Amino acid sequence: MAVLGLLGTALVGCGTQPAEPPNAKATALSTASPDGTRGPSSRPSAAAPGPKPARVPAAPPTMAPGPGGLTPVYTHRAKGAEKVVALTFDADMTADQGPRAAGGEHFDNPELIATLRRLEVDATVFMTGRWAEEYPDQAKSIGGDPRFEIANHSFSHYAFASPCYGLPTVPGPDMAADVQRAFDAFRDAGAVNVVPYFRFPGGCYDDAALRALAPAGVTAVQWDVVSGDAFATDADAVAEQVLDGVKPGSLVVMHCTRSAAPVTERAIRRIVPELRARGYRFVKVSELMSR
Numbered sequence: 001m002a003v004l005g006l007l008g009t010a011l012v013g014c015g016t017q018p019a020e021p022p023n024a025k026a027t028a029l030s031t032a033s034p035d036g037t038r039g040p041s042s043r044p045s046a047a048a049p050g051p052k053p054a055r056v057p058a059a060p061p062t063m064a065p066g067p068g069g070l071t072p073v074y075t076h077r078a079k080g081a082e083k084v085v086a087l088t089f090d091a092d093m094t095a096d097q098g099p100r101a102a103g104g105e106h107f108d109n110p111e112l113i114a115t116l117r118r119l120e121v122d123a124t125v126f127m128t129g130r131w132a133e134e135y136p137d138q139a140k141s142i143g144g145d146p147r148f149e150i151a152n153h154s155f156s157h158y159a160f161a162s163p164c165y166g167l168p169t170v171p172g173p174d175m176a177a178d179v180q181r182a183f184d185a186f187r188d189a190g191a192v193n194v195v196p197y198f199r200f201p202g203g204c205y206d207d208a209a210l211r212a213l214a215p216a217g218v219t220a221v222q223w224d225v226v227s228g229d230a231f232a233t234d235a236d237a238v239a240e241q242v243l244d245g246v247k248p249g250s251l252v253v254m255h256c257t258r259s260a261a262p263v264t265e266r267a268i269r270r271i272v273p274e275l276r277a278r279g280y281r282f283v284k285v286s287e288l289m290s291r
Contacts, residue, residue, distance in 0.1 A: 060149075060195040060286040062219045070210040071198075076224035077249030077288050083280045085246050086288040087271075088124045088151075088223065089256040089264075090199065093131040094167075095156035101134050106258040108135045112265040113142060113256070119272045122147050124285040125256060126199040126221075129155030129182030136189040143191025149284050151197035152218065155181040160213070164204035175212040195286050197221045203253075221285055223253040227267070230255055235266035242271050246280070251288065 063072035077084070093107040101107060108131070116123055125142055127150050132139040143150045154160070155178045159167040170178050179198055186194050198218040200209070205220065213220070225245035229238045242252055254268075255261035272282070283291075 060197075061290040062196055063289075065214065066210070068211070069214050070207060071213040071216075071218065071220050073205075073210070073220040073222060074197075074251075074285075074289060075222045076251045077291055079249070080291065081248050082291065083248050083278070084283045084288060084291065085249075085275060085280050086124060086251045086283055086285050087121065087254060087268075088126055088199075088221075088252060088285060089254050090153055091125055091127040091131045091256040092153065092157055092201075092260070093128050093134055093257070095130050095158065097130070098134070107131060107260075108138055109256045109258045109261070109265065110138060111258075112268065113138070113148075115265050115268055117145070117147065119268070120147070121268075121272055121282045122284045122287070123282065124149050124151050124195070124197070124221075126151045126153040126197075127182070127186065128153045128157045128201075129185035130157065132182070132185040132189045132191070139186060139189035139191050143186060143189070143193050146193065149193045149195045149286060150186055150191050151195050151199065151221065151285065152179055152182045152186075153199050154178050154201050155185065157201045159202055159204050160200050160209040161204040161206045164202040167202055167204075172208060172212040175209060176215040179213065179216040179218065197285060219289075221251070223251045225250050225252040227252055227254040227264075229261045229264045229267060231260060232263050235263035236270065238263055238267040239270040239274075242267070243274055246275060249288065249291075251285065 063074055066072050089112070091108070093101070097107065125148055127139065139150070142148050154170070156170065157167070158170045158178075160170055160175055162169045183194065196218050198213065198216065198220050199222065200220060203222060210220070225242060227238055228241045232238050246252065254264055256264070
């Protein structure tokens with residue numbers, strides 16, 4: 001856990017344990033889209049019989065706003081004993097790290113994505129818009145694979161509450177726009193499987209941030225298991241931390257960034273078979289939230 005205190009990179013503070021949201025027990029799940037709309041009916045018209053139209057997929061589940069319209073926060077599936085777990089991966093890149101990428105630093109981790117595919121693991125990638133701009137082909141590939149879904153980790157990976165591990169802070173009036181800019185970047189990259197979920201950079205938020213984020217219509221998603229992979233050099237230590245922490249319904253935070261989380265792929269090669277041997281099944285956040 002000490003590695004999570006390091007500062008000055010795109011992954012700063014992503015392994016901190018978030019505060020329990022004040023509205024966690026008061027919010028309820030909904031299958032409506034964030035703006036309350038639903039897709040068109042999949043029933044064929046009685047007046048114009050013909051080929052049955054394609055089934056309209058259900059909207060990803062979201063949570064109702066909390067007291068005063070605060071953005072709701074989800075951390076894990078608290079009810080039930082079903083052995084499901086959601087592995088989530090933050091694809092971090094801050095708005096000012098373009099020169100470092102141009103200099104050869106790798107903020108992506110294609111080997112990790114390939115391993116998840118080979119092991120047939122469903123997962124959610126919380127992606128920054130700046131990452132999608134830097135790696136549009138990868139964003140499109142991840143967002144086009146039904147095994148994955150892309151969620152929002154802001155455009156800039158700047159903090160939404162201060163102090164937050166030395167990260168620059170997004171002004172309150174700009175927070176919803178920063179989130180929307182990330183969604184625009186996913187769309188521009190051609191990603192399809194994009195869900196209305198958001199993860200605060202550094203895990204830092206307060207009521208002011210939850211209020212400012214409300215116009216974005218997202219459900220904030222944090223975690224209950226910290227992997228400790230940020231800046232780690234021991235894959236077995238990361239794996240053991242996850243294996244020790246997972247419970248039925250857990251939501252694990254990991255990273256998809258080679259330069260600052262170099263052992264994640266190796267840790268996954270141990271985590272996945274050991275959890276499966278314990279009877280666990282891997283699900284995306286959207287499925288965990290719907291159970």
